[in-house]
Amino acid sequence: MISLPDLLMPSRSGRDARARRALATLSRQASALRSAPRVPAVLAPKGPPAAKSVVVGSAQKLNQASGVLAFSVLTDSALEHYRGSFRNRAMFTPLVVSTLALAASVHGTADDRPDVHVARDVVFGLTALTGLIGTGFHVYNVGSRQGGYRWLNFFYRAPIGAPMAIAISGVLGNMSERLRRTPRGTPPTLYGLDAGKALSLFTALSLAGTTGEAWLLHFRGNFQNPFMYTPVTIPPASGALLADAALRGGASRRSAARAGMIATALAGLAGTGFHMRGVARMMGGWRNWTQNLLDGPPIPTPPAFTGLALAGLAALDLLERRDD
Amino acid sequence: MTDGLPRYPDYDVLRKRNTVSWNDPTRTAIDRRLAVDRDPHTLTEGEFATLQAICDRVVPQEQGPDLVPIAAYVDQELTLDLSLGYRYAGLPPAKEAWHRAIAALDAESVKAFDAPFVAVDAARRDTLLTRMQKGELKDPAWGDMAPDLFFKQHVLVDIVAAYYAHPTAWSRIGYGGPASPRGYVRMGFGMRDPWEAAEAHPGEEAKAARKNRNV
Amino acid sequence: MSDKILTNREPLRSGLDLEAMHRPRARNGRAPDPHVPGGWFPMREHREDEAVDFAIVGTGAGGGVLAARLAEMGFSVVAFDAGPYFRPLEDFASDETAQSQLFWTDRRVTDGENPLKLGSNNSGKAVGGSTVHYAMVALRQRPESFRSRTKQGFGADWPVDWREMWHYYAEAEEALKISGPISYPWGPSRPRYPYRQHDLNAAALTLAKGAEKLGIKWTETPLATLSAPRGKSPPCVYRGFCRVGCSTNAKQSMLVTFIPRAIKAGAEVRDLAMVGRIETDKQGLATGLHYHRDGAWRFQRARNVVVAGYAIETPRLLLNSASDRHRHGLANSSGLVGKYLMTQSNVAVWGEMDEEVRWNKGPPSLAITEHWNYDDSKDFFGGYIHMSQGPLPVEWASVHTGARGLWGKALQDEMAKYNHMVGLKMVGEMMPQERNTVTLADEEDQYGLKVARVTYSWCDNDKAMIEHSLDFMGRQLEASGARNVWRQPDDTNHLAGTARMGDNRRTSVVDTNCRSWDVPNLFVCDGSVFPTTGGVNPSLTIQALALRTADRIQALARRGEL
Ligand SMILES: Cc1cc2nc3c(=O)[nH]c(=O)nc-3n(C[C@H](O)[C@H](O)[C@H](O)COP(=O)(O)OP(=O)(O)OC[C@H]3O[C@@H](n4cnc5c(N)ncnc54)[C@H](O)[C@@H]3O)c2cc1C
C-alpha cells in the first residue's frame, strides 16, 4: 500500500510493483491528501535516502501526476467534445490519447525499474505532440468564428489551454522516463538541466498556464463565488514558491513549496467538489444533468491542479536530494 | 421530400412530456389543451360547421388522430370572451364579429354559388376567402365591419394561433417545444441537442427517425 | 360599480388557471418569494386609513425600482399592481399560449392610420410589469438623445443631463447584473458590464457575419439575464421563452430583483389591485387612491401618489381621475396628458439559411448593432438598433399572416422552414407627434372604468427610417448568406410619451423631478415621461430614471419641499 507519507516524502527503496492496485491508488490519493493536515511530519522529511530510489520514486510520482492530468483531460474532453457533437473526427483524438497516457501512467506508477519503457515512452511522446497539435486546433477554432480573437470567443469557443493539459501530461511522462535512465550515482538531469530544477520550473510554468485557463473561465463566471479565486491564487503562489526553492534552494524554501503543493493538490480536489455543487445550483440541478454537466462548471478540470501539485512534490524530492 | 422542405420523420414533441424539458405547469396547460371540448358552446352547430370549413382552408390538415380541433379552440376563445389586448376601432368585439362574419360568408356563398359555405368545394371556398381577404365582399350582412380587417384580425389570427399552439403543429415544423427546466446547450449553426428534432437529410430518413424516437 | 367582477379572464385561456390570478397573494403580512416554490417573505402592511408616504401605481420597470429605492430611503410605501404576483418556478409554463397570462389584455381600442397592436408585444400585467416578459435588451441611449431638439434638430430636449443619466444607467446595470461585452463599441466609454456576455446562437452569428461583410460593428447584446449564478437565480439555460416569462429566474425582471428588495426594505406590494382613480382635495392635492381588490373598491390614503402604469394606463388613470378642480384630467393643465404617444418601429427582414439555425434556442436577441444610432449620415431624424431574432411558432405564424397575409398551404410551407430561418429586427425611434394619443373611449372595462383609445399614425420621418432600415437590414441579411429575404414592414413595439417631462409647465406634464407641474404631490415614474423615445429599447432608461427620481424625491424631502 502506498500511504500518505509515501506520497509526500522522498521514496524509500524496496517498494515493489503493484500494477493491479495502481489504479486504485490514484483514486485513493484524494482521501489520502485530504488528511494531510493531520500529519505535519510530512513537512519535515527525514534524512537522505538512496540515490536510485529517489530518482525512480520521483519518476513514479511523475507518472501519478501525468495520470491525474490524463484522467482530467480524458473526462473533460469527453464532455466538451460530446457537447461539440464530435463534429470533426479529430475530436476523438484527445480521448484516445489521454486514455493511452492514463494507461502508461498507471503502468509507470507501478513500475519501479530504472529503465525506459519503450511503449510508455512512445505514448508519452505522442501525448505531448497531440497536446501541441490540439492547441493549434483550438487556437484556430477560437479565431475562426465571427469576431475572431475577442473575449466572446475565448470564453465560449474551444478553450485554448485545455490541450496544453494533455501536453503537460505527456511531458511529465517523458520526464519520468528520462529520470529512470539516470545512471546510479550521477545526479539526475532532464534535457541537460538539473532534474529537480527543470521539473520545478516546468511545473511552476504549467501551474501558471493552468491558472490562466482557470482565470479565464472564472472571469467568465464573474467570480460570483469568492471560492472561485482559489485556483487563481493558491496554485500560482505555490508555483512561485516552487520556482524559488528550485532557484535559490534551502530547506525552508522547500518546506514552503511543499506546503504550497499540498495546498494546490487539495485545492484541485476541493474544486471538483465546488464544481459539483455548481452543477447542483444550475437550473434543475442534477436532475437536469443532460444540460448541466455541459453548461455548468466542468467537474473534471480542477484535478489538473492536483496532478501538477504531484509533479511539484516529485520535483521537491529531487531538489532535496540535490541540495543535501 | 419533393418540395425540398425540411422533414422530421417520427418526431413527436409529446415524447418529451415526462422529461426534464417539461415542468408541471406546462404539463397542466398542454394536457388541458389536448383535452379541449370539441363541441361548440358559443357558436351554433351551423356556425361551427362553417367555422370548421374555414379552418380547413386556412390550415389544411390530413384526417387522422393528430388532427388539431382548431374550430373548438376558436369557439372556446369566444366562450371565454378573451381578448388579444386591443381591438381595431372598425371591429366589434370578437364574438359579435364572428357571428356576423359567418352569416355574411354564407350569404356571399349563396349569392355566388347558390349554396352555403359548407356546401361548396374547396376551390370555391378559397375564392370566397381570397375575396374576403382583399375586401371585395360587399354583402349587407357585413354591416360596418370591413371583411378584409376581419380576415386579417380574426381569420388569420384566431385560427392560425390556435393551430400553431398545438403539439401536432410543433412536431411538424421540428420545433423543440417546451423547454424548462432543461433548455438547450448547443446553439451554433447545424447544432442539435439530443432532445431536439432531427431533420432528415436526403437518404438519411431512417437515421433521423431513429433519433426522433429518442428525443 | 358592481362588486362581482371577473377581473381576469386570462387564467382561462392559459389553461393553467392559477390561483394567483384569482386571489391576491401578498397579504397577511407576507408576500410570495419568487425564487422558492411555495415560499414567502415577511411583508410589512399599511393601514388604508393612515396616509402612507407614497402610494405607487404599477410595479414595472419604473414603479418597481422606485418602490424599492423609496422604501430603502425610509419612506413608507405601498405599491399596487393590477396583475398577479407570480412565482415563476411554479407558475410559468413553457408555452406561448398559456403564458398570455402575463399580458395586459383588458379591453382597449386602437385606431389611426397605423393602429398599434397591443398586448403581447408591449403591455404586461403582473407584479414586475412588462419586465416579466420583456426580452431583456438593456441599452443606454446615446448622449445626444437627451438633447434631441438642440443637438439633433427634432422632438424635444429632456430636462436631464446625459451624464447624470449615464451615472444612473451604471447603477441600474449593476442592480440587474447585466451580462454584456467587456467593452462596448459605441458611444462614450462605460464601465465593464457586471456579468460577462452570453455565447451567441446561430441567429446571432448570422447578424455578426452580415455586419462583418458590410464593415459595420456588432456586439453581444447587453442582456438582463444571468450568464453566471446570482444568489438564488441560476444562469440562463437558453430555453428561449423569455418573451413569455422566464421560468428559470435567470431573467433579472423587477419581480426577482427590485420587488424583493422593496419588500425587504419595508414596502408593501398589493397584487391584483387595480387602481381606478386618484382622489384630490379642494387644494388640488392628491389624497390617496381608489383601487379594486378582492371584488371591492377600496381607498388608500397617501401623502404622495406615483403613477407608473406605462404609457397607456398612466394617462388613462390621470384622465379617469378628472375632478371639478381638474376637469380635463389630473395633471393636465398643459392639455398634454395622453399626447405625444410614441412607439418604436419594430420592422424586420427575414430569410432562409441552408444550415439549421434553430433560432428558438437562447434569448431572442443575442447580438446587436447600434450602427445607425451613432452614424449621423442619415436622411432622417432619430436612429435605430437592429438585432437578431428567434420568434416562437405562434408569433412566427403571426408574422406570415400579418405581414404577408399567408394562409393555407403557402403558410404551412413557410412554417416548415422554421428551423432554417434567420431575421434582423430593428428597434427604431419614432417621432413624438401631438396627434398620437391615448384618450378615453366610450366603453367600459370589467371594472367599469373608461377604456383607453390609442390613436397612432406614422409621419414621413418614421416612414423614411423604416424604409432605410428595411433596405439596410435586407442587404445585411443577404450578405450573411440568407436566401429569399423578405420584409415585415409593419411591426411596432415599445411605448413611451403621454406624460412627457420638460422644463416648461405649458409644454410638459411633469418637471425634471418627474413631479406633476399641477399637483405637487403627484409623480409619474415610467416610460410615459419620455419626451423622445430614442433608438434603443426603453427599459434601462426607465429604470435609470426611476433611480434618479428616487434620489430627487429624497432631496426634495430633505429640503422640505415634498
Ligand atoms: C414582449 C416585450 C419585450 C420587451 N423587450 C424589451 C427589451 O428587450 N428591452 C427593453 O428595454 N424593453 C423591452 N420591453 C419594454 C419594457 O418592458 C417596457 O418598456 C417597460 O417595462 C415599461 O416600464 P414601465 O414601468 O413604464 O411599465 P410596465 O413595466 O409595463 O409596468 C406597468 C405596471 O403597471 C401596472 N398597472 C398599470 N395600470 C395600473 C393600474 N391602474 N392599477 C394598478 N396597476 C396598474 C401594470 O399591471 C404593470 O404591471 C419589452 C416589452 C414587451 C412586452
Ligand code: SF4
Ligand atoms: S433563455 Fe434564459 S432568460 Fe430566456 S427564458 Fe430561458 S432561461 Fe430565461
